[in-house]
Amino acid sequence: MPRTTALFAIAAFSVCAIPPFSGFASKWAIYQSLFQFASSTSLPLVRAVALIAIALLSAVGALSVGAFAKALGLGFLGRARSKVAANATDPGGVSLIGQSILALSCIALGALPILIMPLLVPIVTLAHTPAALAAIPYAPTAPVLIALALLTLLCGFAIFARPKTVRTYSTWECGFGSLAPRGTIASGSFARGFAGMFGPLLRYRTEAKIKGRDRRHFPESMVVETEIKPPIETYIYAPLLGGFQLAGKMLTNLQTASIHVHLLYVFASIFGLLVLGRFL
Amino acid sequence: MELSPFQLLEVMVAVAALLMLGTTNVRTNLTMFAAHTTFLAITAAAVGHIRHEHTLYAIAIMFFLIKAVGAPYFLRLIMKTIEVKLDIGAYIPTPIALHTGIILMGVSYLLARELPGAYVSADATYGAAASLSLIFVGVLMMVTRRLALSQIVGFLVLENGIFMFTLVKTHGMPMAVEMGILLDVLVVVMIAGLLLFRIKKSFEHIDVTKLTELRD
Amino acid sequence: MTGYHVIFPIFALSLPLLLIGVIRKLKARFQNRIGAPLYQPLIDVIKFLKKGQVISEHASLALGGASALSCAVCMLLTLSAPWLGVAHSIIPLDIFTFIYLLVFVRLATLLVAIDPNSPFGGFGASREVLLSVLVEPAVMLCLVSLAVAGKSTMMSQLFSFSDSALLHHSGLWLLAGCGLYISSLVELSRMPADDPTTHLELTMTHEAMILENSGPNLAAVQYTAAMKLAVLLGISGQCFLHAIGPLWTAGAVVQVVASCLTVVILAGSIAVIEGTVTKLRWTKLPEFIAYAVGFGLLCLFQAIGGA
Numbered sequence: 001m002p003r004t005t006a007l008f009a010i011a012a013f014s015v016c017a018i019p020p021f022s023g024f025a026s027k028w029a030i031y032q033s034l035f036q037f038a039s040s041t042s043l044p045l046v047r048a049v050a051l052i053a054i055a056l057l058s059a060v061g062a063l064s065v066g067a068f069a070k071a072l073g074l075g076f077l078g079r080a081r082s083k084v085a086a087n088a089t090d091p092g093g094v095s096l097i098g099q100s101i102l103a104l105s106c107i108a109l110g111a112l113p114i115l116i117m118p119l120l121v122p123i124v125t126l127a128h129t130p131a132a133l134a135a136i137p138y139a140p141t142a143p144v145l146i147a148l149a150l151l152t153l154l155c156g157f158a159i160f161a162r163p164k165t166v167r168t169y170s171t172w173e174c175g176f177g178s179l180a181p182r183g184t185i186a187s188g189s190f191a192r193g194f195a196g197m198f199g200p201l202l203r204y205r206t207e208a209k210i211k212g213r214d215r216r217h218f219p220e221s222m223v224v225e226t227e228i229k230p231p232i233e234t235y236i237y238a239p240l241l242g243g244f245q246l247a248g249k250m251l252t253n254l255q256t257a258s259i260h261v262h263l264l265y266v267f268a269s270i271f272g273l274l275v276l277g278r279f280l
Numbered sequence: 281m282e283l284s285p286f287q288l289l290e291v292m293v294a295v296a297a298l299l300m301l302g303t304t305n306v307r308t309n310l311t312m313f314a315a316h317t318t319f320l321a322i323t324a325a326a327v328g329h330i331r332h333e334h335t336l337y338a339i340a341i342m343f344f345l346i347k348a349v350g351a352p353y354f355l356r357l358i359m360k361t362i363e364v365k366l367d368i369g370a371y372i373p374t375p376i377a378l379h380t381g382i383i384l385m386g387v388s389y390l391l392a393r394e395l396p397g398a399y400v401s402a403d404a405t406y407g408a409a410a411s412l413s414l415i416f417v418g419v420l421m422m423v424t425r426r427l428a429l430s431q432i433v434g435f436l437v438l439e440n441g442i443f444m445f446t447l448v449k450t451h452g453m454p455m456a457v458e459m460g461i462l463l464d465v466l467v468v469v470m471i472a473g474l475l476l477f478r479i480k481k482s483f484e485h486i487d488v489t490k491l492t493e494l495r496d
Numbered sequence: 497m498t499g500y501h502v503i504f505p506i507f508a509l510s511l512p513l514l515l516i517g518v519i520r521k522l523k524a525r526f527q528n529r530i531g532a533p534l535y536q537p538l539i540d541v542i543k544f545l546k547k548g549q550v551i552s553e554h555a556s557l558a559l560g561g562a563s564a565l566s567c568a569v570c571m572l573l574t575l576s577a578p579w580l581g582v583a584h585s586i587i588p589l590d591i592f593t594f595i596y597l598l599v600f601v602r603l604a605t606l607l608v609a610i611d612p613n614s615p616f617g618g619f620g621a622s623r624e625v626l627l628s629v630l631v632e633p634a635v636m637l638c639l640v641s642l643a644v645a646g647k648s649t650m651m652s653q654l655f656s657f658s659d660s661a662l663l664h665h666s667g668l669w670l671l672a673g674c675g676l677y678i679s680s681l682v683e684l685s686r687m688p689a690d691d692p693t694t695h696l697e698l699t700m701t702h703e704a705m706i707l708e709n710s711g712p713n714l715a716a717v718q719y720t721a722a723m724k725l726a727v728l729l730g731i732s733g734q735c736f737l738h739a740i741g742p743l744w745t746a747g748a749v750v751q752v753v754a755s756c757l758t759v760v761i762l763a764g765s766i767a768v769i770e771g772t773v774t775k776l777r778w779t780k781l782p783e784f785i786a787y788a789v790g791f792g793l794l795c796l797f798q799a800i801g802g803a
Contacts, residue, residue, distance in 0.1 A: 016599065048800050051800070058635075058636040065603050065606070066606075077556060077610055077611040148569065154568070155563075156561070158545060164711065166549045168550075168552070171612050171708060172707055179615070190618060193626035194622075194629055375783055
């Protein structure tokens with residue numbers, strides 16, 4: 001699915017705040033505002049908090065790069081990991097037009113933040129003393145875009161042009177023969193490194209069950225299970241959603257298919273409004 | 281924060297000691313301790329130069345010889361004899377120990393601003409902050425490391441911190457007291473080394489957590 | 497278009513390969529070999545450009561495209577970042593753009609690793625993500641502390657020798673230089689974080705990611721690695737140079753010559769480290785990176801303390 005991959009790649013690059021896309025323009029504005037906040041105050045504690053916020057934001061950015069490299073790489077690139085994925089094709093014209101509009105806006109808003117930033121000035125001046133904010137700086141993405149485009153053309157020419165012999169061969173697999181799709185990196189194994197780093201927070205657990213007569217040297221079956229229990233999803237979101245579902249179920253009892261009950265509802269509400277209108 | 285060269289030297293003393301917290305490799309710890317004590321000896325010589333007290337030169341040289349050359353060399357001999365290369369472990373992970381040390385350095389700066397009395401330069405906050413942070417780092421090492429050798433190094437850093445504090449903030453201790461303290465430190469390190477050797481021979485380990493159990 | 501505008505790009509784009517040559521030559525000396533001549537990496541790149549390619553049957557256009565993109569970004573960085581003591585740049589570069597262009601290179605490298613469906617590329621990419629999460633805050637803390645002390649985020653202004661706000665902050669420059677140097681060792685996959693000449697796939701981090709490249713692709717990847725080395729070492733070298741007070745008042749020629757010498761000396765130091773130090777165990781690597789974060793925190797204190 002080359003076209004969808006390319007459009008998703010533009011979106012992934014934008015989320016990871018890669019210049020010159022729109023995500024970078026907005027993240028740059030956040031960084032600059034934190035920096036100006038840190039520079040303008042002289043209280044050490046406030047300055048420390050602002051600068052540590054900048055550092056944490058960059059760490060989060062690195063995590064998002066990992067997440068989207070995984071999404072893009074494992075979802076769209078390499079070998080298909082299931083039959084369904086192997087048979088997937090690009091959607092029809094209209095879906096592609098929708099995706100393309102969004103991707104183009106990523107590039108346009110990224111390269112020309114001037115389109116959006118002046119609209120934010122009234123909001124910012126409400127929150128600031130107006131004198132402190134002379135002008136909102138814009139991310140310098142337009143020159144980056146132009147320079148990158150030119151240089152990419154140059155490098156792409158060096159790599160792809162001039163017909164050279166291109167031989168197709170199998171991926172390096174240490175001489176074991178062609179790998180099954182199961183032998184490639186999967187999302188669980190890709191995430192093992194940095195999920196392990198957040199292990200105590202995410203309750204990350206890996207369990208390996210190895211079976212065979214000689215488990216160490218000649219295993220016959222190996223099952224590896226990983227489990228993540230993210231605290232926010234488990235203890236906050238799940239009960240909330242369960243509560244909503246329960247409330248919804250209880251409300252369905254009110255919705256019978258009987259026309260008498262519905263007429264009763266209509267008259268009851270009119271009666272109630274008349275009573276309220278008389279006494280208020 | 282603009283630092284004069286002397287203040288930069290004081291800060292480097294504190295930073296070199298801080299770097300010891302981040303690794304459990306005993307050889308690296310001893311090398312960093314030697315570097316840190318060398319910086320401290322240079323600081324003592326610099327104070328002697330600024331205040332024109334020539335006894336401080338002698339103190340600086342003795343300090344360098346005993347604590348920057350003698351003690352690490354002796355501890356390295358002990359390390360080879362009892363065959364330990366890596367600290368068995370620390371109670372908290374070493375990156376967290378390093379970051380705690382850095383935060384304590386910030387705390388010591390805030391504390392040092394309140395201390396009165398300036399001896400060497402008009403603004404002695406950096407010297408006092410560095411020495412307080414040395415005391416904190418030494419105590420942190422003694423509290424969190426399990427190997428007895430690392431605890432000796434922590435004690436030596438604590439000793440360095442007290443020495444630096446008297447150097448920077450007060451008139452410095454009299455020559456006789458300084459010599460006495462240095463000799464005491466030398467003897468303490470030797471005795472501790474011999475004790476370690478005996479402990480290792482009797483118990484086959486020098487893990488202080490296991491030494492809390494009484495044998496019948 | 498003065499002569500300077502022609503000479504500087506050529507010089508800046510060819511010095512990285514010379515630095516790789518210096519590292520290899522010095523490392524060979526440590527191993528009692530004569531070693532290849534200093535210009536060997538340049539000849540290697542030209543040789544690879546002319547060769548044919550062997551592409552995995554599962555790879556797509558992303559393999560060559562991402563390599564081209566990362567090479568282009570690195571060229572942009574080489575021509576704009578003040579790694580040679582020259583404040584001239586083709587785009588206005590501030591510290592956040594600098595860091596995120598490096599993130600661009602990392603993302604492109606991850607895609608190059610995952611695309612050919614290689615398991616080694618996959619777990620190399622996973623390791624690289626883990627290391628980057630730990631290294632990013634260190635680099636950001638060092639650079640942002642410099643920016644707060646220098647009251648500006650433009651790199652050309654911070655690293656020029658005329659910003660009087662940063663003149664006497666020798667401690668800050670020294671600590672930032674140490675932090676950036678240790679982070680560079682990890683980001684460039686040099687010892688003690690990763691052995692660049694290992695042939696054992698299970699110990700690779702960076703090599704595993706470029707296993708499937710050949711021909712012009714490999715030329716682009718090697719050139720990208722060289723340029724990244726030059727820029728990162730150059731920036732940390734500039735931090736060390738700025739700590740030397742008398743250099744600020746010397747002429748521009750002296751500063752440029754000192755910058756080039758510093759970059760070569762730092763490359764030599766990498767060779768010394770590779771010749772004498774063994775690779776750290778994978779589980780010990782976060783401890784090593786904690787040193788870089790520690791230096792970043794010390795820079796942070798310096799930045800907070802100043803008014």
